[in-house]
Amino acid sequence: MSDRAVDGTRVAELEVRVPEMDCSSCATKIERSLGGVDGVAEIDPAVASGRLLVRYDPERTDESAIRARIESVGYDVVASTRRDDGGHPDGTGERAYAVPEMDCPSCASKVERALADLEALDLESVETLPGSGHVTVTVRGIDASTSSLDTQSATDVGSSRSGTGSAPDVDETVVAAIEGAGYDARPLSSDNGNPEYEESTPIWRTRRALTTAIGAVFLAVGMALAFVLTSANPIVATVVGREFAVSHLLFIAGAAVAGTPVLRSGYYSLRARSLDIDFLMSAGILASVAAHHPFEGAMLAVLFSVAELLERFSMDRARDSLRELMELSPETATVKRADGEEETVPADVLEPGDTVVVRPGEKVPADGVVRAGTSAVDQSPITGESVPVDRSSGDEVYAGTIAESGYLEVEVTSEAGESTLSRIVDLVADAERERTNRERLVDRFAAVYTPIVVVSAVALATGPPLLVGADWNTWFLRGLTLLVIACPCAFVISTPVSVVSGITSAAKHGVLIKGGRYLEAVGESDVLAVDKTGTLTTDELSVTDVVALEGADEDDVLAGAAALERRSEHPVGEAIVGYADEQGVDANGDDATVTDFEALTGRGVQGDLDGERHYVGKPDLFDGLGLDLEHTHARTDGGAGVGVVSPEEVDTQPQCSREDCLDLLQTVVPRLESEGKTVVLVGTDDRLLGLIAVADRVRPEAAWAVSKLQDQGVHVVMLTGDNEGTARAIAEEVGIDEYHAELLPEEKLEVIRDLEGGESTESARTVAMVGDGINDAPALATASVGIAMGAAGTDTALETADVALMGDDLTRLPYLYRLSGTANGVIRQNIGSSLAVKAVLAAGTPFGLVTIIHAVVIGDMGMSLAVTGNAMRLSRVEPETLDDDDSSA
Secondary structure (H helix, E strand, O other): OOOEEEOOEEEEEEEEEOOOOOOHHHHHHHHHHHHOOOOEEEEEEEOOOOEEEEEEOOOOOOHHHHHHHHHHOOOOOOEEEOOOOOOOOOOEEEEEEEOOOOOOHHHHHHHHHHHHOOOOOOEEEEEEEOOOOEEEEEEEOEEOOOOEEOHHHHHHHHHHHHOOOOOOEHHHHHHHHHHHOOOOOEEEOOOOOOHHHOOOOOHHHOHHHHHHHHHHHHHHHHHHHHHOOHHHOOEEEEEOOEEEEHHHHHHHHHHHHHHHHHHHHHHHHHHOOOOOHHHHHHHHHHHHHHOOOHHHHHHHHHHHHHHHHHHHHHHHHHHHHHHHHHOOOOOEEEEEOOOOOEEEEEHHHOOOOOEEEEOOOOEOOOOEEEEEEOEEEEOHHHHOOOOOEEEOOOOEEOOOOEEOOOOEEEEEOOOHHHOHHHHHHHHHHHHOOOOOHHHHHHHHHHHHHHHHHHHHHHHHHHHHHHHHOOOHHHHHHHHHHHHHHOOOHHHHHHHHHHHHHHHHHHHHOOEEEOOHHHHHHHHHOOEEEEEHHHHHEEEEEEEEEEEEEOOOOHHHHHHHHHHHHOOOOOHHHHHHHHHHHHOOOOOOHHHOOEEEEEEEOOOEEEEEEOOEEEEEEOHHHHHHHOOOOOOEEEOOOOOOOOOOOOHHHEEOOOOOOOOOEEOHHHHHHHHHHHOOOEEEEEEEOOOEEEEEEEEEEEOOOHHHHHHHHHHOOOEEEEEOOOOHHHHHHHHHHHOOOEEEOOOOHHHHHHHHHHHOOOOOOOOOOOEEEEEOOOOOHHHHHHOOEEEEEOOOOOHHHHHHOOEEEOOOOOOHHHHHHHHHHHHHHHHHHHHHHHHHHHHHHHHHHHHOOOOHHHHHHHHHHHHHHHHHHHHHHHHHOOOOOHHHHHHHO
16 A cells, blocks of 8 residues: 555555454445545445455545544454555654553553653554454654654654653553553563454453443343342332333443443444444443433343454454454464574564575575475465475465475565565455445345435334334334344345455465455456467476387387477477476487587577487478478387377378388378478488477366356356467367367457457356466456466465466365355345344234344344354355366266
């Protein structure tokens, strides 16, 4: 995030954490409040992760004004991050403190107010984390190494705030301020990691849980006196003609203790003119007590507080998945110094160029390149690959992966906050901001539904008594019940909790989904366009066929070709040399005598090998040599190399007595080229030694993945810039019926548009495309959902794709579609069940069949737990692999 210009206007971004913003009504309240701030351009809340992104004009407003406006509607801002160009201004530092007793947002608010009143320090920001009991302050002019202000800053601060030029000790000042608010505090050293992702305090040990428990005790004792021990429940006072027994006082006490957080939030909702659940519950509690129904008021306060605790517990479960991702990275690293000494340091202080030691069983602490050692590395935290991959000198490794079997020395290539794992965590945290279409629909529906039900509740409470003289108490309670039912809490959280659960589950299996709308769109896509090179194929040429001709064997063919191609840099030559080395052929090729070597652009190579002229290249390279390519002979001793010459290609010519004649130009070469292979001939001035076919190999899982996608009803289409023959061969091999060949990049865009239905809205289809994330960027951007293959360590793919498959593993595509389809089903179930339960409860309320207890326990608490639990099912969706099919066969 940084300052930037949009239409000539400078825009800054501020990201804050708002833990209590855990439903859409909370987000709406904050959005309305910030909407009145001059200079705020865009407000982007992420309910399920408790984050809020605000874009604003820094010349018209600032961070403090935005924070103040959020707090004015009752929400504590416990973290803020504003990154302008260059990060923190010069002379700004951060200090962290442990405040164990700060275990709720209310506590955090008190700590923040205490620090905001400090006159001895020039604080830029205060970040309170009640979940982990940490406070971080950013102080201008701090010398981080000494925790003191520099001389000039101290003079400025002292002159402007306290009239003195002495430099205060930052730690002492901050700790004193926090202790003044009633909490013990101690400084934390800089190696404590990132407290934002540390395990939070259990919700049942918070102050909200304590006040709820106390309120429940008052309620229970009052109920015992009112309904069981009636003789022990005397009248103790009469106020305004109303008698108050001991039980009434206990009920009022219970409503006051358990309902205080509710009433506080309701007050801020009223200030923000937000008709949300806090306001409705506050109105219900106060109306019950005022109408001399303290039992109902206490019951509502206690049950709703319990419901809020359960809802927060459920939301914490969804947010914990982010913490689990962050915990994949180790806290410490072993650094090997230039003198060979090893030192253990915090992982977050590693810098590019450092050399870290990773022993078997240890996690790699940072992205880097192996400089020494060999090990099998478990990359599943990043790519989702179940099988460890071998890593040795020159190979990349990623933070959070595990060295399983060997010792590695790794040169760090990125800072801690810029590793692939860190980017994944950040992108997953940001993903929930992308609201799905269903979420927008739910928000619009809730904005209409809630006022209608509120008006109906008021009418139900007052209509019958006024119109037909019905009992006020009876209809007041029924109206109050309908008022509680009006709260659409479970309804509005049904989508975001599903999105967070799905996205974080995908991230653990090597699939990075950049937003909820992409999770939704993948499952709704009718067509998947697949790029060939690098997606269906490995994008690495390899030898597929070696055909030895008369007078030579396979080793002769490979030896002659490899000797010349070692001097070439062409990909075909590299493939031939690599294959020869694998087969143990021409092991001393580097020592072979090659003279007068020449690379013939577009045709091949030639040179003298041990004094004899050799040629390796396309058939037309041999045109002037006088060799008869239409009549040669296959090797007759049973060997045909890697490939096998088909029987129909062998013919007996009238002028030849042999029965193994081959017409290379008319049969063999065309057949191999029709299979998508590049053919090179190997020969001398006098004879042909043989031919070698090279091709980009199809990934072993490609056909399996295409079959699984088709089983799910996905129409798979292949796009490629290769020729028609190659495209047809690859499509047939992997089982794709429709393909488009010889496409330029801009022509791929046209195909995508045509697949989407062109200009027709009646035949419009949702098209997803998968490619390498770089060469296919225009087509990926045009498709409804762009999916990048092999994005691990690739900044471009991570930043531009809508979905990134971290490893080169096509098995993740069927998993992605299955997860997305399941997520869409879960969201539909949550929305449908929430509406159905609300409708049933609302219909039964006028007839007295539904009470406040039913409304809270079933309609609010029960459904919130139900939709969250249903959303958690997405974490159990696992990828299938080829091995799974083999084992079940």
